[in-house]
Amino acid sequence: MKEEFKVISKFIEEKSRVLDVGCGDGILMEYLLKNKVVDVRGLEISKEKVKKCLSKGLAVIEGDAENDLKQFPDLSFDIVILSQTLQAFMSPENVIENLLRVGKKVIVTIPNFGHWKVRLDLLLKGEMPVTKNLPYQWYNTPNLHMCTIQDFYNFCNNKRVNIYKSISLNGEKISNITTSNLKYKNLISELGIFLLEK
Amino acid sequence: MSNLNEMKNIIIEKTLKLDCGKEISNFPLAYETYGNLNEKKDNAILIFHALTGDQYASGINPITKKEGWWNYAVGPGKSFDTDKFFVICANVIGGCMGSYGPGTIDPLTNKPIGTNFPVITINDMVNAQYNLLDYLKIEKLFAVAGGSMGGMQVLQFVSNFPNKAKVALPIACTASHSAQNIAFNELGRQAIMSDSNWKEGLYDEKSTNPDKGLAVARMAAHITYLSKQGLQEKFGRNLQERSDLKFGFDADFQIESYLRYQGSVFVDRFDANSYLYITRAMDYFDLTKQYGGNLSKAFKDTKTKFFIISFTSDWLYPTSENKDIVIALNAIGADVGFVEIKTDKGHDSFLLDVPDFLSTIKNYLNTTYSNINERRI
Known part of the structure; x- marks a missing residue:
């Protein structure tokens, strides 16, 4: 997902303080450190992945976004990133609220459940969709709360969260999502990338 | 005890004012070093020992003829790689391996000082050891590290001497000794x-x-x-x-x-x-209280990189207490890494062969050392 990182990186100004929530192996953190002058921290739930990050000298703490975001003071980061993790939380609503508290700006990326292949799978086969981006079966998926780009738009509107920018990613194709092309982008995007502000 | 003559020590002439109010001067501090200090003098690591440790962290302890207490972690190619780093370890004051302690012979009576020795604190221990850095002419340490009481000394050291160490590794410790531990x-x-x-x-x-x-x-x-x-x-x-x-x-x-x-x-x-x-010094340790109930203040404006480690089966210094330190550091935006290592070896894990623990420290130190050097160029 190099394109995703490129888009995220463009959203981040030099010398920003960045928190990567659910930073995994720290690949995005490394990408940012390599390509930008940033101060970047990570939060990750998997011990194995935290050890990998620390072995690379990255400032990552083991923790769970639903409980451990609390310890960060209000607006203590310029940017907080949540890459393809929102759907795995018990309460995405609370997590978003906390991200917006901790970060001046928040980048959220979501695998789009509104993509035509997903819709077609359910329509034609009558089975829960299994795709490249969503490779799990219904019974073993960590994704508790899947949503579409449209759903996320609606959510932000309801919560009065300002979508500063929104980008569609379809394969390697990067394009803007606007209110006029939203229905179409919701059909063809594999990934939605949103820059949010409170 | 014939090897006592081989023991390295310095006599600290400068008066040290102890927390109990008493003053000590002209007292011995025994230490040992491993590896070599490089020309830039940027590869020194000060290691603090736990309750029953001493300065012999690695190799064979010349007094007890047993392996050093941190032999798994300190040595050539190990976590604290002595091919690369200059590792210093001193016996704490109050100890019994050559540093000033209750077993030191009082020249007036020709008998051990015993309970006439003043009650000391973790703060006193750390302040005494600071003299060793002056003696070895080390202006800035690459790292300070220690487990258990050694970890408490790490925390006290970075709060007493901000930015004297680039990296701090407090392991399986606490910022405030609990009632259970007391x-x-x-x-x-x-x-x-x-x-x-x-x-x-x-x-x-x-x-x-x-x-x-x-x-x-x-x-x-x-x-x-x-x-x-x-x-x-x-x-x-x-x-x-x-x-x-x-x-x-x-x-x-x-x-x-x-x-x-x-x-x-x-x-x-x-x-x-x-x-x-x-043990008294450990019980008196309460860094949070020292800073008016706000642990974050102990690390105000710190530029040190912290890496805190706890163990799943350690119920003496549980993860929650280690995490309190992480939380205090995050509250002030300090550079902090934290991991809880999975093991059934309890608090002793930090002294034992726990591969995950040992390799993570090794990689962290090596990468951080080269990152810091690269940035300098």
């Missing part, structure tokens, strides 16, 4: 003080020592260093060299025999009064 320490002290040989601490080392009390103290403490699961797996209800119970109070079970052994070997290498003084 309770266990008190149990150990009572065991020593109720031994009739203790004589208010004025026993003469050459004749009879309160060995029984010290052994019991060690046995009790040793249990707290292990986990229930670890004990169960290692010993279970296995019997000690017998096929059945003997209906007596001899060591029927392997665990009993093991603890008795741990107690008996401990008294050969440790002074009972040192045990009292050092």
